[in-house]
Amino acid sequence: MSGQIARQAEAASAADDRVPLTRLHLLAVFVCALGLAVDVAELALGGVLSAVFSAPPHAVSRTELSWLLAAAYAGAVIGAPAFGWLADRHGRRALLFAALVTLALASAAAAASANVGQLALLRLLGGVALGAYPPLMFAYLSELLPPVQRGRLLMVSVAIAGLGPVALVFAVHGLTPLAPLGIEGWRWGFLLGSLGAGLCSLLFLLLPESPYWLARREARACAADAGSRCRPDHVAHLPAGSAPSGPEGAPQGGTAASPSRSRGGLAFVVACFFLTPWAVLGFQVLGGAVLVHHGFSLGDSLLLVGVFTFGPVAGALLGSVVIDRVERRTLVVASAGTLAIVALAFGFARSLPALTASGVAFGVLASALLPAFAVYAAELFPTDQRAGAISCGWAANRVGSALVPIVLLPILDGSGPAVMFAVIAATLVALAVLVAMRGPLGRSGRALG
Incomplete structure (x- = not known):
């Protein structure tokens, strides 16, 4: 059956x-x-x-x-x-x-x-x-x-x-x-x-419950009791990939875009989530301190920080235009790599125009990175593990968020913005390399597993 x-x-x-x-x-x-x-x-x-x-x-x-x-x-x-x-x-x-x-x-x-x-x-x-x-x-x-x-x-x-x-x-x-x-x-x-x-x-x-979660629950019931609940006409309407192909509902086989049930898949997502806040939160929390460090007045610094706060909205809208046009892995790698370059540009910038341009670019791109990776991560796991796996990754993100000011602020005070943003760029390069080498392709435009 x-x-x-x-x-x-x-x-x-x-x-x-x-x-x-x-x-x-x-x-x-x-x-x-x-x-x-x-x-x-x-x-x-x-x-x-x-x-x-x-x-x-x-x-x-x-x-x-x-x-x-x-x-x-x-x-x-x-x-x-x-x-x-x-x-x-x-x-x-x-x-x-x-x-x-x-x-x-x-x-x-x-x-x-x-x-x-x-x-x-x-x-x-x-x-x-x-x-x-x-x-x-x-x-x-x-x-x-x-x-x-x-x-x-x-x-x-x-x-x-x-x-x-x-x-x-x-x-x-x-x-x-x-x-x-x-x-x-x-x-x-x-x-x-x-x-x-x-x-x-x-x-x-x-709102309704998730159809994938409902289908997985039905699939478990089918595996436990091959009775009337497993009628073919009912199962034909389940979301793609939600029906079981084994006694525990685990998908068989797969490709680079298939969900991962291994501990390595969870470790990959947790590590990537831990690396994202160093750029995103580091810029949001310490961007104003960097401007003051460069000698700009408090008024000018606060004005620029106010401009930077619109980054999350602009970044997410920009991401919405491209996220379904390319595979998730390609988008995450390209975003992290580009951000590393922009981070160095902001760290080494000295003039107000250069700081403004690189700061706005960094704020927009950094704000798009985390939700883009969250979408990617949500597609990497089967239904019965999806919420738990993403949530473990999010917990790692919160740990990283708590560590960001503790680690980066002393670097800013002791070595200056260039070194601090070099550290941020290093975390972005690490993220890009990790996703490029270990990450599945993604499921852009395709049903989940």
Whole structure:
């Protein structure tokens, strides 16, 4: 029976590659983008908190401030693999809903926190959800969207989400002097984040579960009980590659673009995710410090940093144009290699025009690299491992994010921008070489395995 199922699923693969785009797909992109906007906006509140708790009347010690700022990242390292493991067993939509509800509750409680210790604990809890949501979103949309537009629509969702931090930070800025209802501006930031997460969690109830995950669950039932649930007319409608070809539903054979079940495949994704934040976050966090180091005024530096903040939106939109036109591996290697060159240009630049041009280019390209690799990684694993594998990689990304300022800031202070960006360029070269040598080709425009 399992061989018959496999043959019918293979025969249906061509049709699956041509799934039409529907309003339901667009609704899913919007809802997921809204959730991601809340996620990244909540992380951006770390910058607000660093300012609030560095000045009277809330000034705290450097140790307390460090714990507060690190709490969300520590929670993300815990939450990403835990939620990913659960999503492979209980469904993508259910865990996305749970992550957003957790974030809504944690943010509401953070708004009412009495001291910095309570706030740090609540940021840790919120960080669990913040780390869980992005990889689950990539797994869910990868399995739901039409293959020929999967990459483009995922990048569009990232572009929409990039507006979240800008909107929330400006809202906090405007509410701080007003303190509506006697509530401080930073507390309003958490309340708005809680409201957004709660609203988005309800919208997820309008969306279906991942068809690939449902098909895999049905395939397991077929393997365990070759009864009426394994009717050929039912299995013919399963997503391509979702039916089992062996007693445990593991695909047989494969190509360079096939999903990987080996520990080496997981190690590859974890290593690549760990290498991405050195460029992306290193530029976002330390770009302003580099400009000040070059002797530019604080006003000019902040103006350029403001220009650079639009990089995530522009980068994701640029990525949406090209991501489905070339294979994933080619795109990731080319992006990382180009970024390494631009990183060196920014590090060695001295004039304002050169710093502006190279900084804008670096911000745009760096912001496209992480979501492009996340799309690529989501296609490398079978359905029953996809969410867990990507989430483990995301946890490695959060570990790298926590290490970036710890490692790069002393290099900037001791050796200057050129050396710091040479280190960043080295991580990008390492990423390009690793993907080129170990990475499968990808599944651009094709159904998942």
